[in-house]
Amino acid sequence: MDFPTFYMDHLAGGRLIIGLIASVHVLINHPLAVGAYPLLAWMEWWAHKHNRPDVDHLAYRITFIVFIVTTTVGAMTGVGIWLSTSLFAPFAIGSLLRVFFWGWFMEWLVFISEVALIMWWFLTWKKADTPEKKRKHIKVGVALSIMSWITMALIVAVLGFMMKPGEWNQTRAFWDAMTNPLYAPQLGFRTCFAFMTGAVFLWFASFFFTRNKGPHWGEGTRLRHWIVYRLSHVVLVSLLGTFLFGTWYWNAVPDTMKANSSVALLTQEFMNWHGQFQSLLGWTIIAFLVVGIGGLGNSFMVPRWALLIPSFLGIWLLGHFERAREFMRKPWVIGEYMYSNGVHKDELAFLQSEGLLKHATYVRHHDVTDANKVEAGQDIFMLACSRCHSTTGLNGMIEKFTAMYGAGKPWDTAGMVLFIKGMHQTRTFMPPFPGNDREAEALVAYIQQLKENPESLQGAQSAGIVVAPTAGDQQ
Numbered sequence: 001m002d003f004p005t006f007y008m009d010h011l012a013g014g015r016l017i018i019g020l021i022a023s024v025h026v027l028i029n030h031p032l033a034v035g036a037y038p039l040l041a042w043m044e045w046w047a048h049k050h051n052r053p054d055v056d057h058l059a060y061r062i063t064f065i066v067f068i069v070t071t072t073v074g075a076m077t078g079v080g081i082w083l084s085t086s087l088f089a090p091f092a093i094g095s096l097l098r099v100f101f102w103g104w105f106m107e108w109l110v111f112i113s114e115v116a117l118i119m120w121w122f123l124t125w126k127k128a129d130t131p132e133k134k135r136k137h138i139k140v141g142v143a144l145s146i147m148s149w150i151t152m153a154l155i156v157a158v159l160g161f162m163m164k165p166g167e168w169n170q171t172r173a174f175w176d177a178m179t180n181p182l183y184a185p186q187l188g189f190r191t192c193f194a195f196m197t198g199a200v201f202l203w204f205a206s207f208f209f210t211r212n213k214g215p216h217w218g219e220g221t222r223l224r225h226w227i228v229y230r231l232s233h234v235v236l237v238s239l240l241g242t243f244l245f246g247t248w249y250w251n252a253v254p255d256t257m258k259a260n261s262s263v264a265l266l267t268q269e270f271m272n273w274h275g276q277f278q279s280l281l282g283w284t285i286i287a288f289l290v291v292g293i294g295g296l297g298n299s300f301m302v303p304r305w306a307l308l309i310p311s312f313l314g315i316w317l318l319g320h321f322e323r324a325r326e327f328m329r330k331p332w333v334i335g336e337y338m339y340s341n342g343v344h345k346d347e348l349a350f351l352q353s354e355g356l357l358k359h360a361t362y363v364r365h366h367d368v369t370d371a372n373k374v375e376a377g378q379d380i381f382m383l384a385c386s387r388c389h390s391t392t393g394l395n396g397m398i399e400k401f402t403a404m405y406g407a408g409k410p411w412d413t414a415g416m417v418l419f420i421k422g423m424h425q426t427r428t429f430m431p432p433f434p435g436n437d438r439e440a441e442a443l444v445a446y447i448q449q450l451k452e453n454p455e456s457l458q459g460a461q462s463a464g465i466v467v468a469p470t471a472g473d474q475q
């Protein structure tokens, strides 16, 4: 209400953009930054201790790939999350910044040191040519691994908080926000998942660097045995952790949100996919298990292509985990505190009696009249619905009401008003309508007009900013 709305009609408002950027970010962060760096630092240490330059060289070559990907796509998508959330949900990111101010300040310091350590570690690897220098170099790798984990550990506090703020809703205290009920299980789940997928990544990458060739025929095989045998232990242990923490996490999620989960997985029409999701989750675990056990035996028992199966299933699983987590939280952007459209729980009753437009800043009218009904309705759509719905595009009003009334059938105005006023009761993933009766009617007038003239809505970034004159300014 206090920000002009950045809105992209065909992308259901723009939240898909946040989702896409954040998913890519997590898919790089977990396996590579959190999972692979500590495993690579451990390889370097082991090679030093047992005098195995071949293992050291292998670690160096894999680090090169991880270094490139984390400092480019990883870092850019991290910034992209700030950019996209500030555009599409400024009220939510603004609240989170206030609650987690010191957490994010720490995060900033930790992130800067993480980037500096990555540079230092990778770029000085070849220069560490004496035992003293090598020992110091290994410590840089360990410090990097710790910093990478801390960045994730700080952000996971915010993610858990958004779903279940716990005590914070009464105390408003920073430490209650940090130690929300979902924090520990989610952090454990993500940490184990990171090691599991990080190990499979290293395993896969090592195939490219352990080929037998030249005069030292057979050394590639020896090296491959070395790494595959050890990584399969990592896969098996972290698989167990992923499963245990995942179960704990699921049990800590509020029941009302779990009720949303069948919709979360693939929205209403595909509700029956829920069962398929669970069986695919089982397949993911089995795929990692088979690979892990296979690696304990002979490193050639698991061919390169076979590693792609758990990798893709892992990507798929994490993608769905994030999607389900985001969806289950609905109608809240911050659990029991702020709805997805930026309305605070505490101001809902006030807005419903006073009217949503009256105190909104970026609207064309503060009151609904017969003459301005459609325009006022459009502003109400922007404020109350546009964070989840589009007009003519994805998850759009035309699509939703056509599905409700049937193609080619008229839409009943009185019925639509009733639906909107009670939408949070029948569809628990939607927030209550945050306006008065006149405003619900105006919204329906706009939607009816949209049906006749399906013109897509422009956000403030293209339509410009309009501010209604307040009562005193009017002549």
Ligand code: HEC
Residues within 6 Å of the ligand: 267, 268, 269, 330, 331, 332, 340, 341, 381, 384, 385, 386, 387, 388, 389, 395, 400, 401, 403, 404, 420, 423, 427, 429, 430, 431, 433
């Ligand atoms: C928190 C996000 C969110 C907000 C805000 C929201 N909705 Fe929804 N709405 C949804 C979701 C999710 C669905 C289900 C989509 C699906 O099944 O594909 C939905 C479904 C609908 C449907 C179809 C219902 C059905 O039974 O098929 C209508 C109509 C609708 N919304 C109208 C509105 C209107 C009008 C507003 C604004 C006053 C609004 N919504 C605000 C998330 C939201």
